[in-house]
Amino acid sequence: MSALRKIHQVNNVSSYQGQPVGLFEAFKENAEKIGSEVYVAKDAAEAAKIIEKILKEIKPRRVVAASSPLVNRLNLENISLLHITSKNLEIESKCADVGIFGAKLAIAETGSIGQVNPTMDERRVSSLTDTSIAIVDADDLMQTFREAMESVYNNSNAPDYLSFITGPSRTSDIERVLTIGVHGPRRMIVVLIAESTGGKSNGNKTV
Amino acid sequence: MATKQFKRVIEEKINDPVMRKNLGNFADAYLTARNTAFEGKNFSEIREKIKNIRTETVTNLEELAERFTKEVEQKGAKVFRAAGPEEANSYILNLAQSRGISKIIKSKSMATEEIGLNHYLEKNGLNPVETDLGEWIIQLAGQRPSHMVMPAIHMSRGQVAELFTAKLGKDIPADIQVMVKTAREKLRQDFEAAEMGISGANIAVAETGTFFLVANEGNERHVTTLPEIHVAVIGYDKLVSGFKDAIPIIEALPRSATGQKITSYVTAVTGPRPGGELHIILLDNGRLEMAKDPVFSQTFQCIRCASCLNVCPVYQMVGGHVYGHIYCGGIGVILTHFLNSPEEADKLQELCISCGRCKEVCPGKVPVTDLIVEVRDRLFEKRPLRTPYKFTFEKVMTNRKIFHSALRAASVMQKPFTGGEQMIRYLPLFFSDLVKHKNLPAIAEQPLRNQVKNLKQNIKNYKGSVALFSGCSIDFMFPNIGIDVIKVMNRLGYEVKFPQGQSCCGTPARYMGDVKTAKKLAKDNITALEQSGAEYIICACASCTGALVHDYEELFADEPDWLERAKGIKDKMNEFTSFVSGRMSELFAKAGNVKTQPFKVTYHDSCHLKWNLGISDQPREILAQVKGAKFVEMAYPDRCCGCGGTFSLKFPEISAPIMEKKLATIEESGADLLATACPGCLMQIKGGLDKKGSRVQAYHIAEILAGQLPEAN
Numbered sequence: 055m056s057a058l059r060k061i062h063q064v065n066n067v068s069s070y071q072g073q074p075v076g077l078f079e080a081f082k083e084n085a086e087k088i089g090s091e092v093y094v095a096k097d098a099a100e101a102a103k104i105i106e107k108i109l110k111e112i113k114p115r116r117v118v119a120a121s122s123p124l125v126n127r128l129n130l131e132n133i134s135l136l137h138i139t140s141k142n143l144e145i146e147s148k149c150a151d152v153g154i155f156g157a158k159l160a161i162a163e164t165g166s167i168g169q170v171n172p173t174m175d176e177r178r179v180s181s182l183t184d185t186s187i188a189i190v191d192a193d194d195l196m197q198t199f200r201e202a203m204e205s206v207y208n209n210s211n212a213p214d215y216l217s218f219i220t221g222p223s224r225t226s227d228i229e230r231v232l233t234i235g236v237h238g239p240r241r242m243i244v245v246l247i248a249e250s251t252g253g254k255s256n257g258n259k260t261v
Numbered sequence: 262m263a264t265k266q267f268k269r270v271i272e273e274k275i276n277d278p279v280m281r282k283n284l285g286n287f288a289d290a291y292l293t294a295r296n297t298a299f300e301g302k303n304f305s306e307i308r309e310k311i312k313n314i315r316t317e318t319v320t321n322l323e324e325l326a327e328r329f330t331k332e333v334e335q336k337g338a339k340v341f342r343a344a345g346p347e348e349a350n351s352y353i354l355n356l357a358q359s360r361g362i363s364k365i366i367k368s369k370s371m372a373t374e375e376i377g378l379n380h381y382l383e384k385n386g387l388n389p390v391e392t393d394l395g396e397w398i399i400q401l402a403g404q405r406p407s408h409m410v411m412p413a414i415h416m417s418r419g420q421v422a423e424l425f426t427a428k429l430g431k432d433i434p435a436d437i438q439v440m441v442k443t444a445r446e447k448l449r450q451d452f453e454a455a456e457m458g459i460s461g462a463n464i465a466v467a468e469t470g471t472f473f474l475v476a477n478e479g480n481e482r483h484v485t486t487l488p489e490i491h492v493a494v495i496g497y498d499k500l501v502s503g504f505k506d507a508i509p510i511i512e513a514l515p516r517s518a519t520g521q522k523i524t525s526y527v528t529a530v531t532g533p534r535p536g537g538e539l540h541i542i543l544l545d546n547g548r549l550e551m552a553k554d555p556v557f558s559q560t561f562q563c564i565r566c567a568s569c570l571n572v573c574p575v576y577q578m579v580g581g582h583v584y585g586h587i588y589c590g591g592i593g594v595i596l597t598h599f600l601n602s603p604e605e606a607d608k609l610q611e612l613c614i615s616c617g618r619c620k621e622v623c624p625g626k627v628p629v630t631d632l633i634v635e636v637r638d639r640l641f642e643k644r645p646l647r648t649p650y651k652f653t654f655e656k657v658m659t660n661r662k663i664f665h666s667a668l669r670a671a672s673v674m675q676k677p678f679t680g681g682e683q684m685i686r687y688l689p690l691f692f693s694d695l696v697k698h699k700n701l702p703a704i705a706e707q708p709l710r711n712q713v714k715n716l717k718q719n720i721k722n723y724k725g726s727v728a729l730f731s732g733c734s735i736d737f738m739f740p741n742i743g744i745d746v747i748k749v750m751n752r753l754g755y756e757v758k759f760p761q762g763q764s765c766c767g768t769p770a771r772y773m774g775d776v777k778t779a780k781k782l783a784k785d786n787i788t789a790l791e792q793s794g795a796e797y798i799i800c801a802c803a804s805c806t807g808a809l810v811h812d813y814e815e816l817f818a819d820e821p822d823w824l825e826r827a828k829g830i831k832d833k834m835n836e837f838t839s840f841v842s843g844r845m846s847e848l849f850a851k852a853g854n855v856k857t858q859p860f861k862v863t864y865h866d867s868c869h870l871k872w873n874l875g876i877s878d879q880p881r882e883i884l885a886q887v888k889g890a891k892f893v894e895m896a897y898p899d900r901c902c903g904c905g906g907t908f909s910l911k912f913p914e915i916s917a918p919i920m921e922k923k924l925a926t927i928e929e930s931g932a933d934l935l936a937t938a939c940p941g942c943l944m945q946i947k948g949g950l951d952k953k954g955s956r957v958q959a960y961h962i963a964e965i966l967a968g969q970l971p972e973a974n
Contacts, residue, residue: 238479
């Protein structure tokens, strides 16, 4: 944990809602407030172990994972206990219990993760299953929604598809009683990888 | 004028136990959630940004629409600009038919509700399935939405369970978790089979050809990803110029709509999905006309968050099926007027009590209450003179002598009903409704304007003179409050002049849309007050003060001479409590020990005083220094009392339950005295407490202060 703090002290904001707090702490707090589960891994290998543990507990019938440089770092195919599907995701996602995908950014203010120009596989894997596991690089954590929007906008161009996900799906349509898990996933898990890969996307960072 | 049938529906809804339960404390719970969500954000700044962004939209609407179209088409999607329901609906039908599509899913879109898309498609053999939980529920029930964000809020879990059981052919228990799971499983089948998905959009960006979907359930993401064809129906009023303009809107919308910092899903779509088709329908249906209107163009600032409904004391009582057509609540009146039916809007506009809470919370700074008055203005001219209100305003109130004689006659005729007391507790026949829930004050035998003629004013340490604008309530029903105001002002060293040329401030006429009468009365009042030559003008009625400070300037926007004169009056205007609160030490200087029994006092914030004039600390500062008083704050002190001037006469059945909630919090506070700074609220609350036989006494702050002065003891 201290290695993580070191990285994040550089990203420290002077205050967040009046409290001097690190970006990560703010993310974790806000994500948990709205029902996400947040794990921190010091590197890709630890992230894979965390996911293995989660899957052991869920005992899913089927797991799908959308391929991306971030997800591929985890070498999920090495998880012995069950087969994680990465092909034919158009069909497989519909009957999978858990969907694993990478996210290009995260927002501390709201506890959100963001997909920027996700592939169709990533779109399906992140929306059709009961449980979502999103992998994010801690380097891609930013403070506010505004920052996130500004970071994806480039010279009058917007991404083809941009998806901010904040916690599980929910509704209060019946009697204003909050119910978690409607059409989107019922359970949202975020795994942050602390290991810096250097020279990452976001120009705002001072690392 | 509200019809008998409308009144019957109102009565039904007010007594509906499901409505009571679901909407009962919603307004209070909502405010807490909303305020928490806005912590750390500057609401003033955000709403100013949104106002400017959408003002730009209105100014450059055609340009933005063209830019949006160009960007979208460059990305390989189609834009169809639909003038109205016929064009939009037939485009979608033709698209479906030409592709041989039969399976259609929808995510939430108020615009498609507005144009009756589902009904149109069903008539033509297609059955679009709503997938937003609330929308699906009302689709199954064959009902209209009763709230813009939570369409099925009028139904209980039991009713939903019965509905699901009947429509799905299996026993569904009244367990919310189970019902939501049922919806997920059933609708998942529809999602997977769907060949076309239809959505709305919250924001459309001209610069990049992007539209945003702000949602919680996840169904709208399925609409963008699963079916091959996606149709988005987007009103012109969703357009913004730049991509970054979406930011403040997305910051405000979830916080205002549901008290969330952000919804579970915010999705921005630019162009069709790989291997798919995207069709965007830009919908006019009255929006272009609205944009051209110098007053109603402000409606484009609306981000459809439904805050105005959520804080509306009337909506809370009657719900969206009464106070709504397709769009509900205050903003619903305007949208209905332009987009659907001016006749329906005419019915709805009556329900606005003009409390101003909606204006306070609107993230787009839409002046909802003012726009409703504008709707009334435009309708008023069209009405024939013989309607009782029009006759009263135009012929009676504008002629001061006739008006006052009528009131004098009434004060004589009322004797059988007052039994010589200060309150009217029984009225015969069709007037009995007026005293069903509260007792009315009697019209004073000697109005204030007569009493001041013979009043000896006792002024020590003369500082100057002030003019008193009393307003009708104090002049004719509570002259003693006027006398008490004079005593307090005397004590502060001011001689009080009562310009006899003053008349009604014009608020009742103004709020009913009679601009002509309001102007005539304003001119009479301005002239009378000018002639007094006083340094300050004092008024102890919040509504009258509001009129003189805000409305008169608006009334004379196109009459420069009168505008100048109105400004002159405004500069001298002082609402009574705000004048006195800074001078409390002078008031009680050399007063010696005033012997009083200790008592608890609570304060009711009148809507006009707090929202229109921003005065709520000053009365409390005064009460904190009143001898023997222990101030106790009631729960929700700024909840409307339900008076609303003429509203309590037009809709006593709505005014009463609003009042009951206020009386309950007053009694729960443990106070012995209720203080207020508005004679309208005083009339309502005092009448209600009197009817209940409550031990709580209600007073205007002036009465409490005067009672403490040495002369009084």
